[in-house]
Amino acid sequence: MKDAQLINQTEAYLRGEFSPAECAAFELLCKENPEVQQQVNAHKELMSLLAAYGERQRLQHAMDLIHEQIDVVSLKNDLIPTSANVIQLWKRYRANFAIAATVAITAVFGTLLFSGYFADHSSYYSALRREINSIKRSQNVLAKNINSKKGIANPGVFGGTGFALTANGYLATNYHVIKGADSVYIQNAAGDTYKVKTVFVQPDYDIAILQIVDPAFDSFANLPYAFKKTDSDLGEDVFTLGFPRDEQVYGKGYLSAKTGFAGDTVSYQISIPVNPGNSGGPLLDSKGNVIGIISGKQTRTDGAAFAIKTNYLLKSLEAIPEADLDRNLSLNAKNSISSLNRKEQLKKIQDYVFMVRVY
């Protein structure tokens, strides 16, 4: 039991239980035996570790006692104005929220973008105003005009179609045909040109009312066609005359839907071959009643053209201020071509359909 004795002696020495004589003897023993010295040091270390551990535990215990006396809950409430659970959740997970939201938004808009949702849908609609781009030809015409008769000072830039509303010189065409015009002239199939002025425009319906102001003009013969005030039915045979080129062109088709582009209730959808330049032309049913004004067609879709309903033409006429009218504007109600065949009808109508030239 030499080891046990040594440990007991070490402890007694370290705790100061030895008398001075015993201390000296023990120190001497250590000095003479390095082995003993080593053991003593090891034990000393262990003892101090244990003592420190005890001290730590006492400190911890003391602090726990103190902590128990502190009212942590009320202290906490003082320090933090109560924030609701939702806010705490928000604080904790807001980074996650942000990422999730970003992913969602990117996915949604990315899908929409790639599926072409943001492509400009209005580009599918093309107003049928003709751009007259053959400058050379225009100049030739111009030169001829100067030499021959009353002429036009500069070549037309845009063209459309218009048709007579009354015998005394009122005409209808599309607003988009004469939009931004300096001056507007009309030319009939025979080549006679008249100067017109814009009496009234209704951009919402794409309708413009013109009046011939040329001194050479007096009046037409009575109009052969009438204006149908009620809506026409699906499948109605329709035809039109217009100026997609410098020559009057006949087109035939049928009424295919009661609404126009993207559900526009102002127009009919018609299946009829029309081209730039047809804008503003009359749309007639088989009896020769005007049921609409050709206004545009849908690009990238076959056989979908659009015509403004006569109803809205009538509304526009009613909206014209009285003061702007220096002649009587009352529509012809008598149809004199209803019993004729198509060729005869066209012969009658063609004098009342004009090319509209815009400068």
Next chain:
Amino acid sequence: MRNKINSSIPADNNLIQGIRDGATNSLDSLYTAYFPMILQLVLHNNGNEDDAKDIFQEAVIVLYTKITTENFELKSKLKTYIYAVCRHLWLKKLNQNSRFSAQTYELESVADVEIDLEQHEEKNEQFKLMQHALGQLGEPCRTIIEEFYLNNRSMQEICEQFGYTNADNAKTQKYKCLQRLKKLFFKDEGLEL
């Protein structure tokens, strides 16, 4: 119930002297004076009051160790020191726990604090091992060891407490217990380190 917490923050020197002398009321006033500050720090940084308690007590232990070592020298104010230690400890804990948030908190280096904390950590490791070893020791060995070595009681007192007929028997028993403790402790240490 102590609501007038901030009313009396004692002077640093008095506190330090008091703690060194082992006065309980010094520890008490240190605790009540600075705990609210740390509670606030932790609560405002995704923690709860239990976290605050752990962090603050650890800081007090670090401070206590520093104060009771002989070559003690506090270069900053007590409040600053405690705050720095707590902040350091808490940010470290946050970084360990940050599974969700990718943000890492920068541990600004207060050299003073870092050295103290390193030593503290080392000690903590040893204490953990000791706690484990003592836990495995079993009764009555554990109590004998704790009374003698931790609480510094004399062999005589232990004899009376355990009803040993003479001090030699008690000493033999204590020796056996100590040997077992050493075995457990150094085995653990060998495993862990």
